[in-house]
Amino acid sequence: MAVALGEQVSKSLTRSVIVMALIALVGALGVSPGRAADKLTQVRMSIDEDPIVLRLADSLGYFKQEGIEIVPVDLEKIAKYDYLMQEPLLKGQIDASYHWFNHTIFGARHNLPIKAVMVINDAPGMTVMVANRVKDKIHSAADFKGKNIAEGAQYGTKSVITGYLAKKAGVAPGSFTPVMVESEGRQEAVLKGLKEGKVDVMTFQEPITSALLESNMVSTLYDLNSKESTTKVLGAAFPAQSLLMAPKYIEAHPDTVQHLVNALVRTTRFVNAHTAEEIAEKLPPDYFEKKDRLAEIKFIRNTLPTYAKGDYSFSPAAVKLVVDAIQSSNFDRSEEGRWRATGDSSKVKVDQLYDNRFVHNAMQAIR
Numbered sequence: 501m502a503v504a505l506g507e508q509v510s511k512s513l514t515r516s517v518i519v520m521a522l523i524a525l526v527g528a529l530g531v532s533p534g535r536a537a538d539k540l541t542q543v544r545m546s547i548d549e550d551p552i553v554l555r556l557a558d559s560l561g562y563f564k565q566e567g568i569e570i571v572p573v574d575l576e577k578i579a580k581y582d583y584l585m586q587e588p589l590l591k592g593q594i595d596a597s598y599h600w601f602n603h604t605i606f607g608a609r610h611n612l613p614i615k616a617v618m619v620i621n622d623a624p625g626m627t628v629m630v631a632n633r634v635k636d637k638i639h640s641a642a643d644f645k646g647k648n649i650a651e652g653a654q655y656g657t658k659s660v661i662t663g664y665l666a667k668k669a670g671v672a673p674g675s676f677t678p679v680m681v682e683s684e685g686r687q688e689a690v691l692k693g694l695k696e697g698k699v700d701v702m703t704f705q706e707p708i709t710s711a712l713l714e715s716n717m718v719s720t721l722y723d724l725n726s727k728e729s730t731t732k733v734l735g736a737a738f739p740a741q742s743l744l745m746a747p748k749y750i751e752a753h754p755d756t757v758q759h760l761v762n763a764l765v766r767t768t769r770f771v772n773a774h775t776a777e778e779i780a781e782k783l784p785p786d787y788f789e790k791k792d793r794l795a796e797i798k799f800i801r802n803t804l805p806t807y808a809k810g811d812y813s814f815s816p817a818a819v820k821l822v823v824d825a826i827q828s829s830n831f832d833r834s835e836e837g838r839w840r841a842t843g844d845s846s847k848v849k850v851d852q853l854y855d856n857r858f859v860h861n862a863m864q865a866i867r
Contacts, residue, residue: 540569541756546585547572548599551741552783552800553620557767559784565766566759583836586612589746596749596760601739601819602657604853605826609843614744616854618761618812620768621740623730625806626658627709628665628722629702631694635719638701641669647700650680650690654832655840657740658703664825665722665733673830676701687711694718706802707795726805737818738825740806750855758858765812765862772809776801812863814854823850 585597586607630638652658680689693699694717723729727737831837
């Protein structure tokens with residue numbers, strides 16, 4: 501009897517040692533299968549629009565599981581404009597920013613270095629379209645010369661990519677005419693321009709892309725809505741929405757960064773594995789307030805291909821592509837355009853714009 505009891509105690513101790521060892525290993529990686537924190541760590545974050553990934557991470561309980569609470573910050577109350585997140589990050593006024601990767605490049609140019617620690621969308625979600633009335637004359641970007649092109653604001657990424665395609669095809673800067681650059685009423689203006697024959701090429705994102713294609717007045721010239729299609733056109737993935745942080749914060753709070761990345765990896769995997777309808781069911785009710793639910797589900801469905809799948813890290817080739825596109829762009833003379841165009845381009849070093857340590861940990865440890 502005593503021997504049997506001793507064996508039970510021994511087995512119990514062995515299990516305890518194994519459990520403690522596993523907990524220690526998980527803690528070392530910064531990855532927790534269920535981090536039950538009595539007090540959540542607050543992360544002050546500036547957020548571009550209202551991304552489903554952050555909403556889902558909250559509603560699915562992934563932030564709480566990792567001991568994280570996101571505190572949204574209105575950047576315009578700290579900085580002059582919402583695209584100037586670099587200085588608030590460096591000053592510690594915010595801890596993170598959910599925004600486009602290209603802001604790391606603008607920060608480097610202006611001696612305000614920040615890093616991206618995870619890519620959420622590895623395609624820009626854009627479609628370059630040609631008006632059907634001229635599609636027999638426009639077969640590639642090499643035919644953009646002399647054309648009227650609707651590509652949004654002349655400091656934006658749609659304009660950057662259109663210009664980069666043209667440059668790669670040998671079309672000199674200024675060889676085509678940007679039209680319908682105003683953001684207000686843009687969709688209606690472009691549809692009207694198509695009917696009147698005043699626009700030849702268009703570069704847009706959802707929901708405008710679908711509206712134009714459904715008009716039966718345009719055809720797709722270049723598809724930049726997934727990593728695969730973007731790589732086919734541009735030669736590499738194009739990191740878009742990403743998680744941005746200051747190097748000082750990353751080094752001072754590696755555990756918090758890891759737990760935040762863990763939650764977002766779990767969430768992006770959820771997005772990868774579910775339909776738009778299933779995703780909508782998990783979004784909080786207030787996400788759809790003052791929105792057309794069916795239109796929003798359609799938007800989610802059409803943008804699902806833009807999300808990184810399986811690998812949420814940055815490749816040197818993808819980062820170099822964005823750098824090259826930005827560095828070759830002719831931004832307009834608006835205030836934002838001048839900010840993006842100026843600074844010291846020599847300060848932009850591809851390998852200093854991102855930090856893959858945390859996302860590599862998460863992808864390996866979370867199954």
